[in-house]
Ligand SMILES: O=C(O)CCC(=O)C(=O)O
């Protein structure tokens with residue numbers, strides 16, 4: 654690839670807005686996946702780096718993570734979602750051992766009062782991760798439903814839940830409020846690794862991606878996508894997505910089905926003349 658980063662386009666950003674995540678299959682070369690896998694097996698990698706530092710200063714040159722975050726696709730999604738200089742929040746090599754149980758459904762961000770600003774988490778699967786090995790499950794479009802971290806743990810088998818079964822080199826980037834959990838590892842002898850990295854934006858998350866066509870019919874269709882678990886309340890998601898889209902694009906007159914407009918400043922004389 655010739656460019657040093659590939660910014661997200663409007664369709665990808667609309668998918669992120671509607672689903673709460675984007676998936677890039679097999680984008681990291683095998684060789685780096687193998688180096689990364691060996692690196693994760695070293696227990697030292699479970700120690701957090703100095704929290705709050707600039708992402709680009711966090712890993713030393715020559716380490717697989719240094720190379721991974723500078724891959725044009727990874728760098729491009731970072732730039733597009735949280736800007737050029739995000740802060741390192743934490744990372745973790747998630748290890749699911751054979752025979753492990755299902756991890757309860759949860760949201761990572763327990764206390765997050767922000768409305769449109771958001772953190773991202775990058776999940777990297779350095780090994781082939783078939784259903785048998787687990788893989789994270791995500792509930793698409795759940796990221797605008799703020800809950801207190803683990804209170805959703807009792808919900809099972811929600812219609813529309815997806816499991817990330819994938820090949821080595823797959824990257825998923827997700828909004829920190831997305832509902833998710835690790836699936837059980839039903840293999841006999843293989844540990845499943847998933848490297849997770851959380852980043853905080855240090856600038857306004859506006860027009861950081863290629864906004865060409867932000868109001869196209871195709872984008873509107875993506876933003877209006879419904880999921881089986883929504884039921885009647887899909888309207889609520891449309892409202893939240895339009896509000897989020899306004900902030901991302903800087904176009905505050907954008908709306909879907911007038912959901913936002915309806916609640917906006919009512920002319921003061923509306924009831925009196
Ligand atoms: O191990 C996984 O697949 C998910 C772990 C998890 O909940 C997380 O990374 O926040």
Ligand SMILES: [Fe+2]
Nearest residue numbers: 759760761833
């Ligand atoms: Fe989690």
